[in-house]
Amino acid sequence: MSKSIKKIGVLTSGGDSPGMNAAIRSVVRTCAYHQIECIGIYRGYQGMIEGDFKEMGPRSVNNIVNKGGTILKSARSKEFMTVEGRQKAHQNLVNSGVDALVVIGGDGSFTGAEVFNAEFDFPVMGIPGTIDNDIFGTSHTLGYDTALNTVVDVIDKIRDTASSHNRLFFVEVMGRDAGHIALNAGIGAGAEEILIPEEDLGLERLLDSLKKSKASGKSSSIVVIAEGDKIGKNVFELKDYVEANLPEYDVRVSVLGHMQRGGAPSCFDRVLASRYGVKAVESLLEGKSNFMVGLLADKVALTPLEQAIKGRSEIDRELLRVSDIMTT
Amino acid sequence: MSKSIKKIGVLTSGGDSPGMNAAIRSVVRTCAYHQIECIGIYRGYQGMIEGDFKEMGPRSVNNIVNKGGTILKSARSKEFMTVEGRQKAHQNLVNSGVDALVVIGGDGSFTGAEVFNAEFDFPVMGIPGTIDNDIFGTSHTLGYDTALNTVVDVIDKIRDTASSHNRLFFVEVMGRDAGHIALNAGIGAGAEEILIPEEDLGLERLLDSLKKSKASGKSSSIVVIAEGDKIGKNVFELKDYVEANLPEYDVRVSVLGHMQRGGAPSCFDRVLASRYGVKAVESLLEGKSNFMVGLLADKVALTPLEQAIKGRSEIDRELLRVSDIMTT
Amino acid sequence: MSKSIKKIGVLTSGGDSPGMNAAIRSVVRTCAYHQIECIGIYRGYQGMIEGDFKEMGPRSVNNIVNKGGTILKSARSKEFMTVEGRQKAHQNLVNSGVDALVVIGGDGSFTGAEVFNAEFDFPVMGIPGTIDNDIFGTSHTLGYDTALNTVVDVIDKIRDTASSHNRLFFVEVMGRDAGHIALNAGIGAGAEEILIPEEDLGLERLLDSLKKSKASGKSSSIVVIAEGDKIGKNVFELKDYVEANLPEYDVRVSVLGHMQRGGAPSCFDRVLASRYGVKAVESLLEGKSNFMVGLLADKVALTPLEQAIKGRSEIDRELLRVSDIMTT
Amino acid sequence: MSKSIKKIGVLTSGGDSPGMNAAIRSVVRTCAYHQIECIGIYRGYQGMIEGDFKEMGPRSVNNIVNKGGTILKSARSKEFMTVEGRQKAHQNLVNSGVDALVVIGGDGSFTGAEVFNAEFDFPVMGIPGTIDNDIFGTSHTLGYDTALNTVVDVIDKIRDTASSHNRLFFVEVMGRDAGHIALNAGIGAGAEEILIPEEDLGLERLLDSLKKSKASGKSSSIVVIAEGDKIGKNVFELKDYVEANLPEYDVRVSVLGHMQRGGAPSCFDRVLASRYGVKAVESLLEGKSNFMVGLLADKVALTPLEQAIKGRSEIDRELLRVSDIMTT
CATH class of the missing domain: 3.40.50.460 (Phosphofructokinase domain)
Structure with a gap:
């Protein structure tokens, strides 16, 4: 375990999807399990810029595993696309003692995380949360x-x-x-x-x-x-x-x-979110950064954020054939 | 009980609504209970014109109480708006020995039933089936x-x-x-x-x-x-x-x-459909005709078809006020 | 409107049922609509004895209309069955400036309310919340x-x-x-x-x-x-x-x-709870006390608590017959 | 494609599970797609012994993809555990021209299939259908x-x-x-x-x-x-x-x-059943026999029936750890 990480920030960004709350819960409880602190960042990158933070302990995330949406809210942030915006955001994290970031979202959110990491050498880890399942490096995004x-x-x-x-x-x-x-x-x-x-x-x-x-x-x-x-x-x-x-x-x-x-997440999405949260936090604690957590051949695995962003999630050709046969 | 009715026809007409199948089932089983025959008429009045009939016994309606849609299908029939169409339909009923008709549908369907009754003095009974609840003479239509x-x-x-x-x-x-x-x-x-x-x-x-x-x-x-x-x-x-x-x-x-x-009907709609079917058949057997079965102040009651068609289902003013208060 | 009531307390008691939260929300918002204060009392009569109170405004009850259970929690209280317990509870209400009480629950809860009213001449109003529908004076209890x-x-x-x-x-x-x-x-x-x-x-x-x-x-x-x-x-x-x-x-x-x-309340229960809450608060404001709000022949109406407790909710004989016919 | 297979029989056996109907539908339509015949065998092996067969075409399986249970019914058969029983069953298949068998069920059903295959050299293919997910050779059984x-x-x-x-x-x-x-x-x-x-x-x-x-x-x-x-x-x-x-x-x-x-199968189970049915039929047509179709690392793959029966489906140790962390 890396000594340096004492406090992790978690945010949701982009379109919300069922399972985001279960992932937040998992990040928070995995932090508590490893006796490090956790900060919830509201409204994605915009809240990071505005310092809209809240300390979260295991009881802060009671009774959310089955709720749709995201208790941390989500928003798009134009300001975060500017250097000034990201500097403000970084300063807020530093001021609050946050050492690393878990970003739950899609392609756009990961691009933000990657740039942030590149500029400030700030440890980041992505969790794919979008219903479209259009992210490379995972067979299943949260909510799909x-x-x-x-x-x-x-x-x-x-x-x-x-x-x-x-x-x-x-x-x-x-x-x-x-x-x-x-x-x-x-x-x-x-x-x-x-x-x-x-x-x-x-x-x-x-x-x-x-x-x-x-x-x-x-x-x-x-x-x-x-x-x-x-x-x-x-x-x-x-x-x-x-x-x-x-x-x-x-x-x-x-x-x-x-x-x-919307809607209560399926059991699959709740379990997947729980697994993703554990892996994201523990990977950060192991000193890893700039990866996305995903599911590959049924195992939780890491993919570099860059690949996750650039890669293309392919449609399953076998399924196209199954579809043809089913309409016989 | 009227001696003359030995065979009842049942059809669904207009937009389908959840509970129509439960009502069909109730009509069929109430006929069986009173030891009279029952004929299912497919695709509403159009099927009546085309003689698309099927004998139905208690086991024909197994496992449909919880199914959305209508196993008898529904259709709009331009031909039934003509005298010729209705004469064909009437002849088919006579040929099949059908003595009376239960029509499950909305305003338009009831208008058809009323005209048919007027022209051929054929016993008809309406059951209100539409999700809109826009029918006079009942607090609840099937599916609402x-x-x-x-x-x-x-x-x-x-x-x-x-x-x-x-x-x-x-x-x-x-x-x-x-x-x-x-x-x-x-x-x-x-x-x-x-x-x-x-x-x-x-x-x-x-x-x-x-x-x-x-x-x-x-x-x-x-x-x-x-x-x-x-x-x-x-x-x-x-x-x-x-x-x-x-x-x-x-x-x-x-x-x-x-x-x-669509969708499986709620318990309320299933029970209501069961009650409506019993009342419709038994009212015909008692010699009544040209009524709609409905729910008034929690009791199943009859309203003349003519009133059901012409009357207006009013919005509940108390509810408008409740709505205002709730948005405080 | 009675001048004397400035602050209403609301509690849930006995077994919880879907719709209780919608009723709490309605009580809170109806108070706000009439510009009087509202206090939530936790864990039923036990919380009343322990002074477990919380001020509630219209935003305290956001996003609960569709939640099962009760945010005010429920509990059985042996202490409330004693004079001493009830005196403590009364003193707490007086100290907090609470002038009247809305009790959401079943038979047992209403008995407590009636005794409390008798002893302290304290205005009370009951809302029937139980899935069993076994309460006289209403065709529908919340959650049924x-x-x-x-x-x-x-x-x-x-x-x-x-x-x-x-x-x-x-x-x-x-x-x-x-x-x-x-x-x-x-x-x-x-x-x-x-x-x-x-x-x-x-x-x-x-x-x-x-x-x-x-x-x-x-x-x-x-x-x-x-x-x-x-x-x-x-x-x-x-x-x-x-x-x-x-x-x-x-x-x-x-x-x-x-x-x-458990479970999200049906639309019927949510609307009914909203209507009951409005009626309960407005009846108290009109100076009425010791009644239960209920649904009779589709209208919201009051029944004296004593009758609600002693009366017996009868099974519908028509339904027994419908049930017989359906199993043909 | 094997020339010899012209007609495939399909049955469900053991405890039913959601997705069995979707699998039946897939088997039937895949047969039609490859222009071979398909026979539905009612009540599992017992129906095979009694010759309770029905020809099935693509339209026989309309509107069942979303239905729980099994339209072919299921039953346990003591008689099939005897040589005489299996001989009768085999004779019925021969008489009906059935060349191969798809068995949808669990461990016990596969044991029956394996014995039947061993005794009569009859091509069999298993599809795992049980909610317990306790079968070796697949990460997911139908209904789980x-x-x-x-x-x-x-x-x-x-x-x-x-x-x-x-x-x-x-x-x-x-x-x-x-x-x-x-x-x-x-x-x-x-x-x-x-x-x-x-x-x-x-x-x-x-x-x-x-x-x-x-x-x-x-x-x-x-x-x-x-x-x-x-x-x-x-x-x-x-x-x-x-x-x-x-x-x-x-x-x-x-x-x-x-x-x-019970209940309507999840989308996952419907898609999985569709994939399993295609693979089962096409594997038989390719001359394979005595396998179970399963999902391994997200791909549909075959496992010898013997291994599927003897192997043990292990619990995921990672999940036990996730569970521990989540209860922090």
């Missing part, structure tokens, strides 16, 4: 599993009404750059077609698929569409296009939106 | 209670992310003509403001309310808006308006849409 | 609707495994003196038989019913049993009895227990 | 992830009432030989102590832990106990023991039981 359950639960409800009316539904889910949610939730919800940013199926293929589905005797259909799909039309334009070309279909659109970020 | 739970559950999730980011959310819920869902779910979800078709609060009042909410120290806000609110702007225009006038707010929009119609 | 949903949700899960294995399940639900939960959740979950304290069906009837169910072609069966049923055997003895007499059945037992008290 | 979510959801509810009353709860979860559910759900639910079959903490340690928890300022505690824990007392005896030794605690017991087997 919960979001999948939220999405299939909602599509199950939509299926009730779709099959009662023999309708076609287009369901837009989150994922600007990554189709993980769309692909997995699409398979899980029994979608007839799935459109993701990683693949451009083309409009013809979509029409063919819907025709085939009708011909095969299916009375209703769900198409799951990632926000960032490459088909070149937004979900409402797509509805118009399909209705113009397949008049036998009565298309309805549902944009799931922000509800996907 | 379930939809309220779905909506508060989703807003609870949105609240997680709203309060993590200090954001303002506009959540649009169903209710073109009636604000029941918005008002009740708004109170239930702790909304800061509720916009319903029955009241035009005006844009100024909304801005005032949001300013007051900010000033009172609330860090996030949810505004629940019924589809049919009278404020003269759709929810996206409203977002633009508020952001232009209250730049301190970062507004997000969530349109809940069709998911509100 | 939520508990019904919890129970049918669990039985839906048990039904999955029951019907996969053609098994018979005995499910014990709460209700020592009242069968409301068992009867409603039993109908809602499609139970084949329901045993409640209000009726002694007798063991023979149970065996007959199970035989009939088997003969009718049902492959699995759920029997819902209230804790306090009068059949003279506990649920495990009942299992042995049935297996001895109907060897074709493989009986499993599930005792649902305390989970029935 | 869903059961974890069910358990934490219930404990969240129990926590509401535990913390309202400052009580200690003992919650017994499934797991006769394996503590996977207890350990993961215990961490996920924030349990203060977790008792599993793999470790004998001893009664002293439990008492110490509870004393420490009280001293640390925790007002309520949850202890999660696997059915098969080695502490030498059942959960009710444990309650008596703790109450005798720690009179400051008021202990309540909750035995979760069969509800853990």
